[in-house]
Amino acid sequence: MVASLAGQNPVGIDLYSRFALAGALGCAITHGALTPVDVVKTRIQLSPEVYNKGMITGFRQIIKAEGAGALLTGLGPTILGYSFQGALKFGGYEFWKKTAIDMLGEQKARENRQAIYLGASGIAEFFADVALCPLEAVRIRLVSQPTFANGLLGGFARIAREEGIGGFYAGFGPILFKQVPYTMAKFAVFEVVSEKIIAATGIAKADLSSGQQTSINLGAGLTAGLAAAVISQPADTLLSKINKTPGAPGEGITSRLVGMARTLGPAGLFTGLGARLFMVGTLTAGQFMIYGDIKKLLGATGGAEISKMNAIGLFQSLVNPSALMPQLSLGGVSASVLDDAKAKAKEIESQAKDAASAAGGKVEQLKDSAIKELKKDSNKVKSAASGGIVLFSGEYYATCALGGILACGTTHALVTPLDLVKCRKQVDKNIYKSNTDGWSKIVKNEGGFRALYTGVGPTLLGYSMQGAAKYGFYEYFKKTYADMAGPENAIKYKNAIYLAGSASAEFFADMALVPMETVKVRMQTTFPPFATGIVSGVNAVVAKDGAGALFKSLPKFASFEATVAKIYEYLGKPKESYNKVEQLGVSATAGYIAGVFCAVVSHPADTMVSKLNAPDKVGVAKPTVGSIYSEIGFAGLWGGLGTRIIMIGTLTALQWLIYDSFKVYMGLPTTGSAAPAADAK
Numbered sequence: 001m002v003a004s005l006a007g008q009n010p011v012g013i014d015l016y017s018r019f020a021l022a023g024a025l026g027c028a029i030t031h032g033a034l035t036p037v038d039v040v041k042t043r044i045q046l047s048p049e050v051y052n053k054g055m056i057t058g059f060r061q062i063i064k065a066e067g068a069g070a071l072l073t074g075l076g077p078t079i080l081g082y083s084f085q086g087a088l089k090f091g092g093y094e095f096w097k098k099t100a101i102d103m104l105g106e107q108k109a110r111e112n113r114q115a116i117y118l119g120a121s122g123i124a125e126f127f128a129d130v131a132l133c134p135l136e137a138v139r140i141r142l143v144s145q146p147t148f149a150n151g152l153l154g155g156f157a158r159i160a161r162e163e164g165i166g167g168f169y170a171g172f173g174p175i176l177f178k179q180v181p182y183t184m185a186k187f188a189v190f191e192v193v194s195e196k197i198i199a200a201t202g203i204a205k206a207d208l209s210s211g212q213q214t215s216i217n218l219g220a221g222l223t224a225g226l227a228a229a230v231i232s233q234p235a236d237t238l239l240s241k242i243n244k245t246p247g248a249p250g251e252g253i254t255s256r257l258v259g260m261a262r263t264l265g266p267a268g269l270f271t272g273l274g275a276r277l278f279m280v281g282t283l284t285a286g287q288f289m290i291y292g293d294i295k296k297l298l299g300a301t302g303g304a305e306i307s308k309m310n311a312i313g314l315f316q317s318l319v320n321p322s323a324l325m326p327q328l329s330l331g332g333v334s335a336s337v338l339d340d341a342k343a344k345a346k347e348i349e350s351q352a353k354d355a356a357s358a359a360g361g362k363v364e365q366l367k368d369s370a371i372k373e374l375k376k377d378s379n380k381v382k383s384a385a386s387g388g389i390v391l392f393s394g395e396y397y398a399t400c401a402l403g404g405i406l407a408c409g410t411t412h413a414l415v416t417p418l419d420l421v422k423c424r425k426q427v428d429k430n431i432y433k434s435n436t437d438g439w440s441k442i443v444k445n446e447g448g449f450r451a452l453y454t455g456v457g458p459t460l461l462g463y464s465m466q467g468a469a470k471y472g473f474y475e476y477f478k479k480t481y482a483d484m485a486g487p488e489n490a491i492k493y494k495n496a497i498y499l500a501g502s503a504s505a506e507f508f509a510d511m512a513l514v515p516m517e518t519v520k521v522r523m524q525t526t527f528p529p530f531a532t533g534i535v536s537g538v539n540a541v542v543a544k545d546g547a548g549a550l551f552k553s554l555p556k557f558a559s560f561e562a563t564v565a566k567i568y569e570y571l572g573k574p575k576e577s578y579n580k581v582e583q584l585g586v587s588a589t590a591g592y593i594a595g596v597f598c599a600v601v602s603h604p605a606d607t608m609v610s611k612l613n614a615p616d617k618v619g620v621a622k623p624t625v626g627s628i629y630s631e632i633g634f635a636g637l638w639g640g641l642g643t644r645i646i647m648i649g650t651l652t653a654l655q656w657l658i659y660d661s662f663k664v665y666m667g668l669p670t671t672g673s674a675a676p677a678a679d680a681k
Contacts, residue, residue, distance in 0.1 A: 009299070010299060010300060015300055016091050016094060016095050017091070018295065018298040018299070018300035019090055019091040019094045019095075019295065019300055020087035020088070020090065020091030021087065021294070021298065022090060022290070022291045022294035022295045022298060022300065023086040023087050023088075023089055023090025023091055023291055024083040024084070024086045024087040024090075025083075025086070025290060025291075025294055026086055026090065026286070026287040026288070026289075026290035026291040026294065027082040027083065027085060027086025027089070027090075027287055028079045028080075028082050028083040028086060029286070029290060030282075030283035030284075030286040030287050030290065031078050031079070031082040031283060032075060032078055032079045032082075033283075033286070034279050034282060034283050035071070035072055035073075035074065035075045035078050036059070036071035036072065037055070037278065037279040037282075038074075038078070038143075038279060039062065039070070039071050039072075039073055039074065039143050040055055040058035040059055040062065040071075041055075041272045041276050041279060042140060042143045042144065042272075043058060043062065043143070043144075044058060044271060044272040046144050046241065048268075048271050053447070054274070054450060055274060055278065056450050057447070057450065059071070066146060070146065073142050073143050073146060074138075074139035074140070074142045074143045076151055076152035077135040077136070077138040077139040077142070077152045077155070077156075078135075078139055080135055080152065081131070081132045081134075081135025081136055081139065082132065084128070084131035084132060084135070085128040085129070085131055085132040086128075086287070087128075088124065088127050088128035088131055089121075089124050089125055089128040089183060090124075090291055091124075092120075092123065092124030092125075092127055092128065093120050093121050093124040093187055095120075095124070096119070096120035096121075096123045096124055097116055097117070097120040099120075100116045100119060100120060101116065104116075113191070114188060114192070117184075117187050117188040117191050117192075118184045118187075118188050120187070121183045121184045121186070121187035121188065122180050122183065122184050124183070125176075125179050125180045125182075125183035125184070126176065126180065128179070128183075129172070129175050129176055129179050129180070132175065132179070133168060133169055133171060133172045133175050134156070134168035134169070135152075136171065136175060137159060137167065137168050137169075137170065137171055138152060138155040138156050138159060138168075140171075141155055141159065142155050173257065175235075177235040177238070178232045178235030178236045178238075179232070179235075181228075181231050181232050181235070182228040182229075182231060182232035182280075183228070185224065185227050185228040185231045185232075186224045186225065186227075186228040186284060187224070188224075189220075189223060189224035189227045189228070190220045190221060190223075190224035190284075190288060193219070193220035193223045193224065194216055194217070194220040197216050197219060197220060198216065200389070200665070200666045200667055202667070210293075210296070213292060213296075214289055214292065214293060217285075217288040217289045217291075217292040218285045218288070218289050219285075220288065221284045221285035221286070221287060221288030221289060222281050222282075222284065222285040224284055224288070225280045225281040225282070225283065225284025225285055226277060226280070226281045228280060228284065229273075229276050229277050229279075229280035229281065230273070230277070233269065233270050233272075233273050233276060234261075234269035234270065236276065237264065237268070237269050237270070237271060237272065238257055238260055238261065238269070241260050241264075274457060389666060389667060389668060391668070391669075392479050396475070396668065397472050397475060397476050398472070399662075399663070399666050399668065400471050400472045400474075400475045400663070400668075401467075401468040401469070401471060401472030402468070402662070403471060403658070403659045403662035403663055403666075404467035404468050404469075404470055404471025404472055404659060405464045405465075405467050405468045406467075406658055406659070406662055407467055407471065407654070407655040407656070407658040407659040407662070408463040408464060408466055408467025408470065408471075408655055409460050409461075409463050409464030409467055410460075410654075410658065411463075411650075411654045411655050411658065412459050412460070412462075412463035413456050413459050413460040413463070414654075415647050415650065416452070416453045416454075416455060416456045416459055417439060417452040417453065418435065418643060418646065418647040419455075419459070419524070419647060420438075420442070420452060420453075420454055420455065420524050421435050421438035421439065421442075421640075421643055422640045422643040422644050422647060423521055423524045423525055423640075424438065424524065424525055425438070425639055425640040425643065427525045429636070429639045429640075435643055435646075439452060454523055454524050455519075455520040455521075455523040455524045458516040458517075458519040458520040458523070459516070459520050461516055462512070462513050462515070462516025462517055462519075462520065463513065463516075465509075465512035465513065465516070466509040466510070466512055466513040467509075467655075468512075469505065469508045469509035469511075469512055470502075470505050470506060470509040471505075471659060472505075473504065473505035473508055473509070474501050474502055474505040476505075477500065477501040477502075477504040477505055478497060478498065478501035480501075481497045481500050481501055482497055485497065583660070583664075583670045586670075589653070590656065592649050592650070592652065592653035594652055594656075596645055596648070596649045599641070599644050599645045599647075599648035599649060600641070600645070603637070603638060603640075603641050603644055604637035604638070607632075607636070607637050607638070607639060607640070608625055608628060608637075656671070659671070
């Protein structure tokens with residue numbers, strides 16, 4: 001049966017019914033599998049006074065009090081409800097997307113594809129929610145009141161008997177408010193991220209292998225899920241609240257929602273965000289993976305495609321590539337990549353001819369140079385024509401910023417246990433004898449291994465924002481200052497350019513970092529932690545000026561670039577003669593050396609940051625940089641240096657490795673070893 005289905009070329013109702021079946025299976029499987037996470041998330045939202053120590057502790061509390069089976073409470077309505085919703089959401093999305101394309105025409109649809117993604121998903125979700133709402137009401141009632149009914153049918157019958165049909169749709173407003181923005185973000189972000197990833201691979205979508213397509217669906221689905229979870233979190237909290245218990249006689253849904261929102265406040269509306277990010281990111285990635293694979297299995301591959309460059313656009317670009325060349329503006333001069341390549345080739349050829357009469361021996365050398373430049377610019381033209389990333393374009397800097405998010409957010413979150421011990425030793429040098437002593441005491445006295453990741457939320461968010469600004473702006477300012485200096489001075493004063501570029505970038509990066517750093521340090525140095533997460537932490541403390549944080553990473557980029565240059569000089573061959581894996585090895589080595597150097601240089605300022613953000617002592621004046629130095633002296637500024645060298649050396653090596661690996665994956669060169677070229681287009 002499956003083989004016969006896959007061999008057909010379905011159209012019309014047959015095609016959309018297959019889309020619907022794939023969507024039903026994708027949503028039912030993923031939501032069903034994540035029922036335990038959803039149970040904990042819902043309990044956190046409904047009873048934060050009981051479930052207030054994170055997702056893992058929530059699991060333990062439920063199992064201890066109600067048994068492991070309680071984690072599957074509401075599984076029946078979850079599977080049934082999200083089967084209906086998935087069928088209408090995915091099938092409807094494909095239908096409304098195709099309808100919009102037919103109305104607008106292919107060219108206009110491609111130009112307005114973001115609006116089509118948003119509109120089609122929003123309409124589809126409205127109808128999907130009509131089917132989902134009654135079953136979601138039963139699920140939440142079963143989760144919040146374990147004795148409410150024995151299962152789906154019992155819960156359905158009791159609500160119908162006690163509250164009538166209206167009881168099933170009490171949460172229809174919140175569910176629309178939650179699901180419509182969620183689905184719009186989910187599909188729009190998925191389509192955009194998928195398009196970018198496919199463009200970066202240089203392979204047409206039709207030519208991707210099954211494994212490649214599945215990987216793209218997973219990665220784009222995860223990104224889309226995280227974005228959609230944040231956008232829809234307030235409505236998800238209100239939905240849980242309004243379905244927990246029936247309203248008072250005569251009380252309208254709108255007035256209930258307004259009252260709940262006012263009572264909860266901004267922080268309360270985002271309660272349970274951590275568990276939901278995990279849940280929604282995972283299930284959205286799983287949904288798109290399952291949906292894509294089942295569509296292929298059922299032969300439902302005839303969906304409408306309006307990506308930036310489809311097969312027709314690619315054919316047109318091959319016939320007339322200059323029509324699709326991005327127009328770049330540098331210094332007021334606008335030229336296409338193709339024109340730039342031609343002009344540079346003619347210039348080098350002219351140099352070769354002029355030099356032939358004066359120095360015959362240099363002719364071959366100049367010819368070789370011309371060939372290399374032609375190949376380089378030919379590759380640049382091919383990259384632009386195929387939707388690739390052009391160096392120093394807006395897309396290039398955005399890609400560098402995304403690489404910075406991956407590099408900084410993940411690495412700083414990974415070393416949170418080291419950072420926790422380091423911060424506490426800076427505030428009180430006698431608190432732990434060593435790293436291992438600190439970890440063992442934290443695990444023993446503060447609730448197990450989870451306590452080692454105290455402050456991981458603001459760490460991940462703060463350093464993700466910092467990484468985006470730091471790496472993206474570093475590439476931008478490095479290029480800008482090189483252009484200002486001119487080709488000769490850019491090479492001569494490259495170290496000054498590295499320092500100035502990193503300092504300018506770090507200024508903007510620290511604007512994003514300082515509030516989250518303040519929350520993180522306060523969480524890590526207060527016993528017990530003064531907040532349980534990012535939102536409650538931001539609400540509980542006014543972000544202070546992080547003294548010294550402005551200069552925290554000033555030396556890192558300069559020392560990295562200089563170290564890379566020295567490594568290649570020691571190896572005796574230029575960077576271009578090594579393959580990408582060998583270049584990434586140099587990036588990791590130089591990153592570790594740069595990290596150790598910058599850890600030493602910035603450690604006094606880091607100690608000041610921890611001291612200034614530590615909780616105030618009762619009856620003691622608020623500390624200043626001067627009062628802290630008077631208390632701890634010069635030697636005290638270096639408390640915790642050993643731990644920080646290990647932490648910063650490791651995470652800086654990982655940051656550069658991840659950052660350059662991401663650049664290579666996106667088709668960009670690795671960082672360092674070459675002077676910034678002022679004439680690069």
